[in-house]
Amino acid sequence: METAIAFWNILKKDIKNYYLKPPNISWGIIFPLSWTLMQLIRSPNMEIIELLPGLMAMSVLFGTTSMLAVTITFEKRSHSFDRLLLAPISLGILVFAKLSGAVIFGLVNAFVPVVFAAFFTDLSGINWPIVIIAVILIAITSALIGLLIAVSVKEVFEAQTLSNFFRFPMLFLCGLFMPIEHLPAILKPITFCLPLTYGTDALNRAIRCSSIFYPTFNIFITLVFSVLLFCLCQRSIKKNWIL
């Protein structure tokens, strides 16, 4: 019960202090909306439903990696993160609480293009449970990558720069812009090492009924990535911040 109180209050504090701030609300809405409009203008003959998996994946990836990396770097700089490290809660619960805020933010981000698409096309054929699971898992892995970045840097701007170093290659290699089978052979092994590849593939199956792998396989692999990244984050925090 005591752990639940601490967990809930860290999550509530993050949502209130960071995610519900006007600049972040606008970032969370305007950014996915811009991606959607940009893609529609660029490919006017394409069905919006064809673009939806990519748009959702991009929105989650950009939203979650930035937010967690920036908020944690900010808290570390202002020493308020030390207060959390001094609390009698395990590091796992602390990371999970910080992660949950970013995942919720990612979910909201992901559904902006969906709401937009709902005005133009019929979305009744979409497998929503798979969509929700895939979005949550993309959000978790992206946020954990953001957390790993936050542990490695000292300044907020460094977190942003380093995030881009990971985000853009992931975006181009996960099969969103170019089908994986068309990628050069040398890049394909990298593609299959990226959690976003499997999350996007699961979204493709749920929305467009087309994918490389079965959804259960995609979900399993993304879950494995989530657990590995979670453990890696805890280890990095212990190593870098509890000197």
Place this chain on the structure above:
Amino acid sequence: MEVVSVTNLKKKYGEFLAVDHISFSIKQGEVFGFLGPNGAGKTSTINMMIGLSRPTGGHIEIFGIDAVKDVKKVQRIIGVVPDENNLYDEMNGFDNLCFCASLYGISKAKREKRAVELLEQFNLTDAGKRPFKTYSKGMKRKLTIAAAIIHDPKILFLDEPTTGIDVESARQIRELILHLKNQGKTIFITTHYIEEAQRVCDRIAFIVKGRIVKIGSVRELLENTEQEHKLKLKVAGSLNELSGELKNHFQNFKLEILDENSLLITSEERVTLSPIIRWLDSKGILVYEAREIKPSLEDVFVKITGSKAAQISGKEKVEM
């Protein structure tokens, strides 16, 4: 009863030895001061005790719990005021206190009640609804202390609690520390203000370059230095012209004319005043004040370490 026991504690950052095999213990209800110049190893020691840093070697036990292996158990019974305020700028005072209480699993009703009580106790009730970032340095420090005791810890760790704040706030914080001591709390305080340590601590350890060079109660530390007797006389009339004559007449004493009207007498034995007063009277100079000068903790520190006092206090004086 000993509640903190530190044995052979060591901390290395690369090749730099920040804390060099220190050992000490703290009794229940005691205010224990860690006194040393900047960079002496005070914060490194406190960080290892509270679980924000891992010792390179040695052992820490707090209330019988191994503070290195069972960090989270220890963190439940300690309160920490770090050298930098670590509350949330955007949140108001009341919300900051409630949030800190929630980290210890305290229920909503209890934490709100406790937050109101603490804001009142720390004279921050009016500021309770204002964002933390609008507080003065002294108010921020007070709220940080309130946040550290919101879960009623058994031991309070204070790292440089009055550094960089105004005289009145520093005085209020020292009063709060003494108030907490009277409530039976055990307090570990690091400071580089000698007079502050002398004022609030029961026992003090001097730390220099990562090593404890002296440890004891304020009285014990002072007694060891009381080998010289010092007396300051204030007179009506000028002493300047009598300087040579005075020194010739009282060769058993070391005499120093501080200014035209004050004389400092130093002796290894107790000073008998009447011959001096009589002699000065015969020269037409009236003694109207004689005061024994007790050694200060600063004298003790200088004697032990050979350091200039200014190096430890940063030339800052603490107004009491």
